[in-house]
Amino acid sequence: MPPLKYIAHYSEQIQAQAGILISNGQLGDYLDKKYNDKHQIQSDKALYHYINELKNQYMRKSSSLTQVSYNSKLAVLQQALGIHTYQSRVQGNKLKSHNSITVASLFKEAPPEFLRMIVVHELAHFKEKEHNKAFYQLCCHMEPDYHQFELDTRLWLLWRDL
Incomplete structure (x- = not known):
């Protein structure tokens, strides 16, 4: 059986269930x-509108979203499925912050739930930089099924590797 690299930190029970599904094809x-289902968010512009809508729904008071894009090299180069970057600049007597989100291009082919999970994860970094309890509570606030979608996304990545 191939190594279960995407779910290696999950319980042995989950890994065993995934192993059975894999070995039985x-x-x-x-x-x-x-x-x-497949989503229709294929362009950077559509992705920007999708992410901005979610941000405005759940995080209205956080800094604005300046750039959003899909990146085909993201998963390969940085072992990441999405990246949030944050930059603060002084403009006059004000501090302006800029946030950008990059999503791996493979999510163009993903079910809409998986894209939403990645977007929610990256949006949560606007408020919580670390992967701590508050971070995951915010993820679950924006997407109540966040943990299930994260597991299923990891299984989907495993399946793609096979």
């Missing part, structure tokens, strides 16, 4: 049955 069927 059923992981793809499991994911297709559960997530059979």
Whole structure:
């Protein structure tokens, strides 16, 4: 059986269940049955509008979103599926902050729930820089099924590697 690198930190029970699905050739069927839709957010402009809508719904008071893009080299170069960058600048007597989000291009092919999970994760970094309890509470506030979508995204990545 191939190494379960995306779910290595999950419990042995979850890893065993995933291993059974993989060895029986059923992981793809499991994911297709559960997530059979594809989203239409294919351009950087559409992604910007999607992310900005979520940000305005849940985090109105946080700094503005300045740039959003898909990046085909993201997963390969930095072992990341999404990146949030933050920059503060002094303009006159005010401190202006700029936030940008980059999402791996492979999410153009992903179910909408997986794209939402990545976007929610990166938006949560606007307020919480570290992956701590407050960070995950914010993720769950924006997406109540965040943890399930994260696990299923990792399973989807495993399936893609097979």
